Amino acid sequence: MCRWLAYSGNPIQLETVLFRAQHSLIDQSLHSRLGATTTNGDGFGIGWYGHHDETPFRYRSVHPAWNDRNLREAARAIHSSHFLAHIRAATDTPVQETNCHPFRHGRWLFAHNGLIRDFHKLRRDLTIAIDPALFSTLEGSTDSEVMFRLALTYGLEQRPLAALERMAGVVEEVAARHRVRAPLNMTVCATNGEQIVAVRYASDGQSRTLFHSTSFRHLHELYPHNPRIAAAGDDALLIVSEPLVDLPGAWESIPEATAIIARAGKVEQHPFKPQSHR
Numbered sequence: 001m002c003r004w005l006a007y008s009g010n011p012i013q014l015e016t017v018l019f020r021a022q023h024s025l026i027d028q029s030l031h032s033r034l035g036a037t038t039t040n041g042d043g044f045g046i047g048w049y050g051h052h053d054e055t056p057f058r059y060r061s062v063h064p065a066w067n068d069r070n071l072r073e074a075a076r077a078i079h080s081s082h083f084l085a086h087i088r089a090a091t092d093t094p095v096q097e098t099n100c101h102p103f104r105h106g107r108w109l110f111a112h113n114g115l116i117r118d119f120h121k122l123r124r125d126l127t128i129a130i131d132p133a134l135f136s137t138l139e140g141s142t143d144s145e146v147m148f149r150l151a152l153t154y155g156l157e158q159r160p161l162a163a164l165e166r167m168a169g170v171v172e173e174v175a176a177r178h179r180v181r182a183p184l185n186m187t188v189c190a191t192n193g194e195q196i197v198a199v200r201y202a203s204d205g206q207s208r209t210l211f212h213s214t215s216f217r218h219l220h221e222l223y224p225h226n227p228r229i230a231a232a233g234d235d236a237l238l239i240v241s242e243p244l245v246d247l248p249g250a251w252e253s254i255p256e257a258t259a260i261i262a263r264a265g266k267v268e269q270h271p272f273k274p275q276s277h278r
Contacts, residue, residue: 002113003028003040004086004101005244006189006196008262009216009236014046015075016232018085021244029065029087034209034242035113042090043100044071047109048083049193056109056193060100082193086111092119098140103148105137107192108156112144113208113241114186116171119143122183125174126150147171151190160190160197161259161270168274172203184274187241195263198239200254201272210254212267213238235265 005025007017018025023033029040041064049056061068065087086101093099102109116122126146130138131153138149147167148156154166168184175183182204189198200210216236238244239260243251254260259272 002086002088002101002111003032003035003241004084004111004113004187004189005238005240006084006111006191006198007080007236007238008082008196009265010231010233011079011081012231012236013076014048014078014080014083014085015072017238017244018046018075019072022246023242023244025085025087025244026065028242032242035089037089040087040089041065042088042095043097044068044085044087045100045102045111046071046074046078046083046085047102047104048078048080050080055107056104058102058104058109060097062095062097062100082191084109084111084189084191091115093141093143096140099142099145101144102189103145105134105148105152106157108152108190109192110144110148110151110188110190112147112186112188114184114188114202116143116147117175117183117185118178118180121178121180122171122174125177126171129153129170129174147186147188148190156190157192160195161261161272162275164188164190164197164199164259165273165275168201168272169276172274173276175203189239195261196237196239198254198260198262199258199272201257201274205256207256209242211240211243211251212254212260212262213240214250214252237262237265237267 044065045060
């Protein structure tokens with residue numbers, strides 16, 4: 001499928017986690033150990049925040065992440081306290097820039113790993129459910145972007161967790177009408193630069209892996225002379241599809257059917273339950 005990571009903390013160079021970690025996101029684009037596919041070479045994207053009132057920036061490309069020199073230059077130049085990165089393994093939709101994550105609307109960025117099973121059967125009904133005011137913002141052809149616009153339709157900007165639960169509920173209701181079993185498999189991330197909302201959920205209870213870092217303070221103690229770890233700060237947080245370093249105790253697996261809400265270094269876990277829109 002895909003791999004993604006989200007970071008929040010003191011401003012750091014993006015290359016710290018995209019390139020320099022032992023099992024960085026770029027390494028995962030070629031050698032994913034926990035993903036459904038080993039290689040994730042069908043494009044990539046990064047989204048990052050600058051000043052508080054700015055729309056987040058994006059850089060997306062259909063090139064394999066490991067083979068894009070401009071990505072390496074950008075990751076070295078950009079410092080950010082909040083960013084989201086994604087590498088893509090396409091399922092049934094074309095390799096094109098508009099299908100690369102993260103997707104953006106206003107202050108919000110969105111990334112997804114997984115799929116809506118038999119999306120071609122459900123696509124029409126799901127697309128019709130999108131708020132007409134948002135319909136014109138659809139650019140690509142992925143199930144992921146439709147999920148994002150549905151979440152926006154149901155109030156992502158006001159109540160993100162509730163909106164994601166309603167989005168999941170609608171997907172499952174439409175699938176039931178079309179007799180598609182176990183339609184939804186997802187780890188998703190939605191962020192507005194102030195909070196990160198991440199969800200691990202699958203209709204059949206077998207979603208993709210998702211982890212969050214446990215304590216950067218612990219890492220500082222283990223590596224007191226590593227300037228990149230020190231720069232992140234004690235309250236830094238990473239949410240990742242798979243761990244970036246093999247270090248016991250550094251990562252906590254996010255359980256199935258669970259949502260994570262992270263803000264200002266604090267992490268809350270909530271049960272995730274798709275909700276009917278009726």
